[in-house]
Amino acid sequence: AAVPMLVDRLMPGPLAGLVFGAITVGALVPASVMSIAAATSFVRNVYVEYVHPTATPKRQVRIARAVSLTAKVGAVAFVFGLRDQDAVNLQLLGGVWILQIFPAVAVGLFTGRLHPRALLAGWGVGMVTGTLLVVREGFSSIVPLATGRPPLEIYAGLAALLLNLIVAVAGTAALERLGVPRGADMTDLPSRLTVRRRPETGANNP
Structure with a gap:
């Protein structure tokens, strides 16, 4: 809010209009990209996988368009119905939450x-712990780790991430000891790159 106020007070009308237009376009472009990405991810990972596996490409496009429009309308309603302080609080929580997918995504590369169920349990523990730490400190992302002078402080997302990793590692050891199966790995590269022969042409089929 500070930048638009500064532009409005210091710049002449025509120039301020150009700057406000540039700011609007700069906000619309990433918003449209994110809504399209959300729609594509929903269709490929949720709709096709669990709702309608035999959906044709044309139907997938229709569903993606509907989801993208819903995301845009929902985002606009969310922005206009949210208080400024709530937006700041969500920004703080977002940094803590996004950090909790590190074990599943980055470590998994x-x-x-690490066992999938242990990763899921660690993610849940990290999400709950990080949220509680931020809320307990009055929506501050920096939380005291120990009392003293000066007190030792740590980023709430990092503290939750450490607990997340501990649960994932300990849970993996416990689940392997109990013999809990991991399930099929759909991201296994060698199996996806297995070369098959086409009997009618003899060509390789990736």
């Missing part, structure tokens, strides 16, 4: 040793 380099090793498959």
Whole structure:
């Protein structure tokens, strides 16, 4: 809000209009990209996987358009119905929440040793812990770790992430000891790149 107020007070009308237009376009472009990405992810990972596996490409496009429009309308309603302080609080919580997917996404790129159910449990513990820490400190992302002078402080997202990793590692050891199966790994690259022969042409089919 500070930048538009500064532009309105210091710039002449025509120039201020151009700057406000540029700000609007700059906000619309990433918003449209994110809504399209959300719609595509929903169709491919939720709708096709669990609701309608045999959906044709044309139907997938229709569903994606509807989801994208819903996301845009919902975002506008959310912005106009949200108080400024609530937006700041959500921004703080968003940083804590997004950090909790690190074990499942980033660690999963380099090793498959962590059990999927342990990762899910760690994510849940990290989300709850991070949220409670931020709320307990009056929506401050910096929380005291120990009392003292000066007190030792830590980022709430990092504290929750450490607990997340501990639960994931400990849960993996416990689940492997109990013999709980991991399930099929749909991201296994060798199996996805298995070369098959087409009997009618003899060509390789990835």
